[in-house]
Amino acid sequence: MTDDRRTVLRGRYLSLGLGELFAALVFVWVAFVSMLPLLEQPTDALAFWSALVPLLVILVQAGVYWLAARRWVKQGTMPPGLAATYRGFRVLDAVLLLAGLVGIIVWFPAHPFAAIGIPFVWLLGVIEYVNYFVVRLAYPPSVWFKRIGEWRTPRLMQDVRAAQRS
Template identity: 60%
Template sequence: MLACRREGLRRRYLSLGIGELVAAVVFLTLALTMAIPRLDDRQDRLALWSALVPLLVVLVQAGVYWLLARSWVENHPMPVFLRGTYRVCRIVDVALLAAGLVGIIVWLPAGIGAALAVVAVWLFGVIEFVNYFVVRLSYPVRHWLSTVRQLRTPRLVRDMNTVA
């Protein structure tokens, strides 16, 4: 029974990990192929990168976490080295998001469409950070409103706080 549960979680974690890494690749690909070629102004491109880099970092960290978590789920706590690494990541991510916001403010695109797109990308990075390091935000759509109000601790934070 426990082995069956573990295998189910390992499959789910594989899906989550690959999904986050694919999301990072999609965002980067869209930026490089569709957004940046349409931005004539260097400042507009800098604003986009200011928003995009923190998002990509959080998505890659999340994808790597889920893939690595497959090795310890239901067996033992998160390895000490990884707990420390993700604690540092949490601090670095806040700094990256703050620096990204400063970059957006300094280089805010003049066009309303580009400005909204840049802010939306940055906000998505904030939401992903909150979902992994503050309070869980991802739930099935039909149960989202009732479940998100429970302010559950994200799996990553629970793993980081588990003592061997």
């Protein structure tokens, strides 16, 4: 792979990493500015955090992955220790999503807007989890319908598996 291609990928990974971290910050900002003031019951806030925390954790992990991957893209493999960490994150994130779902059910919000919005936030976390650990879901809109049926392995999991083999 040429240095030019590596440079392009490093730029893309920088954009993806910063984008995921920025998305996490935006979700936190929206939570404090827009969502939490609308929630009338303390249990509504607990349900909201049950949905949001798993999403934030996954977004931050993804952002850190993309930024770290800039070091080895087209030149090597993910460090074995980092690969083991992300294998652990795969399990931890599934547990967090399950715990979040339980929290939403236990503290199901009374406010109609929250009753729709909170499960939606949790579902975004599930989609991010699937996209990073199960099957790639993120494609450009122009090719999304064509590529989604290919069931590609996410880049993160390709890197984790390559590190195991080396």
